[in-house]
Amino acid sequence: MAKVKRRILVVDDVQTSTTMMTYLFKRAGYDAIAKNNPVDALKWLQSLAEDERPDIIISDLNMPQMSGNYFVRRIRSDAANARIGIIMLSAMKDKDSVVGSMQAGADDYLVKPINSRDLLSRVEILLKREVKTRTRPEEPKVSAAVLSVFSLKGGAGVSTLAVNLAVAMAKLWGKETVLLDATAKNSHCGILLGLSQPTTTLAQLAEINTVSATVIEKALTRHATGVKLLAAPVSPIKAELVKAKTIGALWPHLNASYPVVVVDAGSELRENTLAVLDNSTKILVVVTPEKGGVQAAANALQVFKQLEYPDERIALVLNQTIAEGGLLPSDIEAALQQKIACIIPHNQVAAMQAWSGQPFVEQDAASEISLAIAGMAYQLSPPRLKDNPPETPSDLLTAVQPVAAPVG
Numbered sequence: 001m002a003k004v005k006r007r008i009l010v011v012d013d014v015q016t017s018t019t020m021m022t023y024l025f026k027r028a029g030y031d032a033i034a035k036n037n038p039v040d041a042l043k044w045l046q047s048l049a050e051d052e053r054p055d056i057i058i059s060d061l062n063m064p065q066m067s068g069n070y071f072v073r074r075i076r077s078d079a080a081n082a083r084i085g086i087i088m089l090s091a092m093k094d095k096d097s098v099v100g101s102m103q104a105g106a107d108d109y110l111v112k113p114i115n116s117r118d119l120l121s122r123v124e125i126l127l128k129r130e131v132k133t134r135t136r137p138e139e140p141k142v143s144a145a146v147l148s149v150f151s152l153k154g155g156a157g158v159s160t161l162a163v164n165l166a167v168a169m170a171k172l173w174g175k176e177t178v179l180l181d182a183t184a185k186n187s188h189c190g191i192l193l194g195l196s197q198p199t200t201t202l203a204q205l206a207e208i209n210t211v212s213a214t215v216i217e218k219a220l221t222r223h224a225t226g227v228k229l230l231a232a233p234v235s236p237i238k239a240e241l242v243k244a245k246t247i248g249a250l251w252p253h254l255n256a257s258y259p260v261v262v263v264d265a266g267s268e269l270r271e272n273t274l275a276v277l278d279n280s281t282k283i284l285v286v287v288t289p290e291k292g293g294v295q296a297a298a299n300a301l302q303v304f305k306q307l308e309y310p311d312e313r314i315a316l317v318l319n320q321t322i323a324e325g326g327l328l329p330s331d332i333e334a335a336l337q338q339k340i341a342c343i344i345p346h347n348q349v350a351a352m353q354a355w356s357g358q359p360f361v362e363q364d365a366a367s368e369i370s371l372a373i374a375g376m377a378y379q380l381s382p383p384r385l386k387d388n389p390p391e392t393p394s395d396l397l398t399a400v401q402p403v404a405a406p407v408g
Contacts, residue, residue: 061090069104076105153296162264168377170226183266187232194357244275289326
């Protein structure tokens with residue numbers, strides 16, 4: 001029987017580079033495939049059967065449309081391709097670039113110009129290591145339900161909904177819930193919880209080389225409701241320090257330690273935002289009942305389609321920001337060609353009080369708006385919470401459990 005060739009995928013936007021490397025690998029006895037666009041490479045990877053996947057991926061760091069680091073994170077987030085060996089290539093040799101790629105999920109990093117003998121040697125080493133790890137039984141992982149609230153329209157109520165969803169989740173189950181404020185600017189979660197500005201934010205975590213579980217826990221600001229806030233920087237200058245690798249470093253601890261993480265994903269599509277959305281169990285796209293809100297939702301849905309997010313990960317939430325005269329839910333569904341999963345009723349008084357640091361559920365747990373958000377929280381709760389309810393259910397859980405409608 002002929003020996004099966006090990007397969008290598010080369011991804012670089014410069015065609016001369018992919019041509020040179022594929023020739024090098026083929027001459028060394030490998031089966032080499034080239035892609036000059038990381039988006040095309042992802043689509044190709046997702047189309048493959050298990051026995052067709054590459055053993056190694058060689059990726060350039062700086063590419064248009066999608067950076068090498070983001071490309072790697074997308075691969076690592078896909079269980080089918082997560083264990084492929086990855087070597088990053090770049091002309092950048094500073095420590096931050098190397099660490100950033102390794103945190104994204106690369107196994108090795110080589111600085112250009114590449115020595116062909118060195119590259120082949122690194123591939124051989126990685127293949128040997130990959131064979132050993134592949135035989136190890138994979139340990140079952142317990143992951144948090146990551147619920148990201150997002151809109152491409154500012155003023156849609158993303159922060160208010162994220163805060164109240166986190167509070168409702170903590171109240172329902174009596175379990176601490178993390179609220180991650182991943183907004184790039186106009187951070188409001190702390191205000192909506194009535195908290196003074198935390199001393200540690202994502203900006204401080206971005207300046208630490210190793211973000212350990214202890215460091216993350218110290219950065220969390222505890223609220224009386226059971227919500228633990230990981231705050232965004234207030235200063236726009238400090239916000240620029242927060243990169244996708246900062247967000248990526250949080251997941252191992254948060255996934256292992258909390259049943260639910262609610263994310264205020266803001267209203268901008270930046271690499272940080274994508275690092276959050278890629279790791280989300282459910283993305284709640286907030287739409288408001290007017291043309292601008294519907295167009296923003298349509299744009300967001302189109303982006304998610306291009307990123308090939310599964311439909312079941314996306315849910316539309318209609319926030320009734322207008323007392324009367326807004327677009328009807330049926331008109332919005334027709335325009336977006338997607339069902340609305342949850343409607344948050346208009347309540348101007350509650351909305352004003354929320355900005356004084358009083359979440360809806362804290363104001364009046366029996367109000368229509370509180371029950372709408374609590375019902376959504378219940379349906380989005382992971383099975384391990386629903387299957388193991390508190391011995392003494394909270395009044396909120398008792399109220400929403402029989403009537404909560406499915407979300408998404």
